[in-house]
Amino acid sequence: xxxxxxxxxxxxxxxxxxxxxxxxxxxxxxxxxxxxxxxxxxxxxxxxxxxxxxxxxxxxxxxxxxxxxxxxxxxxxxxxxxxxxxxxxxxxxxxxxxxxxxxxxxxxxxxxxxxxxxxxxxxxxxxxxxxxxxxxxxxxxxxxxxxxxxxxxxxxxxxxxxxxxxxxxxxxxxxxxxxxxxxxxxx
Numbered sequence: 462x463x464x465x466x467x468x469x470x471x472x473x474x475x476x477x478x479x480x481x482x483x484x485x486x487x488x489x490x491x492x493x494x495x496x497x498x499x500x501x502x503x504x505x506x507x508x509x510x511x512x513x514x515x516x517x518x519x520x521x522x523x524x525x526x527x528x529x530x531x532x533x534x535x536x537x538x539x540x541x542x543x544x545x546x547x548x549x550x551x552x553x554x555x556x557x558x559x560x561x562x563x564x565x566x567x568x569x570x571x572x573x574x575x576x577x578x579x580x581x582x583x584x585x586x587x588x589x590x591x592x593x594x595x596x597x598x599x600x601x602x603x604x605x606x607x608x609x610x611x612x613x614x615x616x617x618x619x620x621x622x623x624x625x626x627x628x629x630x631x632x633x634x635x636x637x638x639x640x641x642x643x644x645x646x647x648x
Contacts (some may be wrong), residue, residue, distance in 0.1 A: 595629025
């Protein structure tokens with residue numbers, strides 16, 4: 462058995478991540494549309510997106526074709542990107558993000574706070590959502606520094622009018638802290 466941490470880098474390196482990424486996106490969009498038709502009309506589907514996929518030529522056209530094939534309205538799709546993908550800050554990545562955003566979907570920054578980057582990219586990228594990494598959420602109630610980081614991410618999100626999701630919420634204490642600090646959603 463292989464964990465995603467083992468096989469995803471291999472898929473990225475070989476380029477197979479693009480083909481598998483398209484398949485995963487298509488399956489996720491089909492399932493979201495199916496669930497909407499079964500009585501959950503506001504259901505949103507979040508799908509992880511790799512750096513390799515983002516650098517693929519005409520990526521927005523590929524995503525648009527999948528949305529059309531599956532019948533999912535783009536406003537119900539959230540593509541989750543990692544902070545390290547934005548660190549590259551090159552023209553290809555920026556152009557891809559803006560072309561994806563133009564489709565009407567949402568972009569989320571996953572594992573926020575774990576990268577070693579400047580926050581300046583938040584001003585220039587079309588990000589809709591920050592996802593607080595579970596390593597900070599896990600230590601709520603145990604570690605004042607983690608609580609301070611979570612409060613700071615929530616404040617950044619509020620000031621920049623970004624939706625904030627806390628990852629890895631498992632206890633009532635964590636949920637109470639996040640609710641008291643006006644976190645938009647927990648996962």
